[in-house]
Amino acid sequence: MKSTAPALIAVDWGSSAFRAYLLDHHQRVLDSVTSNAGVSQHARRHAEVLQQHCGPWLAATPHIPVYMSGVIGSRSGWQEVPYIPCPARLADVKRLLTRATGQQGTQAGESDIRIVPGISGYSPSGAPDVMRGEEVQTFGALDHLGTGSGLVCLPGTHSKWVQVDSDRLTSFATFMTGELYGLLRKEGAINVIIQNDTDDPEAFLAGVSAGESAGGLLHQIFSIRARHLTGQLPGAAVSPYLSGLLIGNELTAALTLYPDPDAVIVVGSDILTRHYTTALDHLGITTQVVAADQAFLRGIALVTAADCGQGQ
């Protein structure tokens, strides 16, 4: 049964999460493991973490190739892999796949590991920008949708907006939306008025609308406190309103950098994808959705195609 034999381990390793998949020669998922063992939690002990999570797979199939993408290729990861400058094609990513060195001492540390490089460039605002991991999901999502062009939004701690034209990743811009949401919920003037976490679509959309309005984000964030103090926003509505405000602000700014898209392709987890498509619908923008893990697996299939002798 060669078709179901393990052929590859694919690891999506970001700062706050670890996701590994055991794949066969047809890129079918034989097994998977997910944990919160993100790069930032395990400085310089990444081979051990890989061993803990994928030890049985490595033992059962010695010398199985391992492909890792994400922050694991950064200065704080397994080893620093240089960024590819933008514009970049999938062929550039494949050519600059980097064989991992060091971190010996475990089975994982001695495996045949390759790290996907990140991409650096300038956003349409002129600011320098960097990504690690989203390039794999972006190429995978477009391939999944059967197109070589599109505007892709990958919501998260550091949301990415990526423009691809005729299979070339031409420009991208990052927004610190998720991180700021976390910081404001953790302490400070907004934190103290949050009463509990509820799903409140009306408050979320009111926030989205405020995120588009005048006065800027620093003013609109304070207005949450003022709305609460003047009785207009109950404590239970603060969290969804804040989420809507930050996402609305991101969307408005991103659509200024990338105006009038035919559609926005949203690549993410269930909950985040729902929030972003709801907000984009509210702004009258058409969306297409690809699940983050599906985009990643398709992207890794593309990256490894030549190496594994599988055509796209």
Next chain:
Amino acid sequence: MKSTAPALIAVDWGSSAFRAYLLDHHQRVLDSVTSNAGVSQHARRHAEVLQQHCGPWLAATPHIPVYMSGVIGSRSGWQEVPYIPCPARLADVKRLLTRATGQQGTQAGESDIRIVPGISGYSPSGAPDVMRGEEVQTFGALDHLGTGSGLVCLPGTHSKWVQVDSDRLTSFATFMTGELYGLLRKEGAINVIIQNDTDDPEAFLAGVSAGESAGGLLHQIFSIRARHLTGQLPGAAVSPYLSGLLIGNELTAALTLYPDPDAVIVVGSDILTRHYTTALDHLGITTQVVAADQAFLRGIALVTAADCGQGQ
């Protein structure tokens, strides 16, 4: 020597700082005390804090009137004093001075204490907004400059922009600039790349310029990390660049809400005032400066004028 006898205690009591002044009948400062005993540090024990700081003054001059302004009049302060709706005149503030009740048991708790009400309104963006304490500094600063009209900027944790026309405080807008600066310096993706705190006027002004540029604040904040990773911004320049970015973003948004002012009157502490006037100069805006304590004392003189029988 009646002219040097203590006549009044004036307290500027915000969330993070306590400042009290012992004044004579001519509003001259006989003594003063400053500490970090802000309202947020001493829930429900404010009479004790006042006693600790002003006990000797209260003992030496029993029944001396005490005027307090700032967050001390909020729900989390000594007692909640209602907001005056905007537009508001100094006469409204004076009329709605509130006698403090409760918190007996100390000399301070039994003193003749009045709390200055805050002001509520809507910013030109349509968002509700509130202030406590800045109204006293605003009226004081304008009186100090011999005018009844002007656009006043009071930088801080929650920066205020206040428009006064013919002695009427007509509108204001708050920006969460200082708080966000603190949060981003404390943890997260920007915090980890800050190497040390240096004064770097060039990095500060580069940040101010970025704060005006396209892409929005969420994008520009991430660009700090990208600039650092790509070697364009050394760790020592991160903090002044972030400060410039946030202040530049605030100024740009505030000047959209209050366009083309003849001048901006900046009321604040030494360091903050210098940052804001530098950034405003950079944007080609004329500034006038009034020190925060000077503005507060002049404002309290105006507020107490009728009560103490002193004319303005």
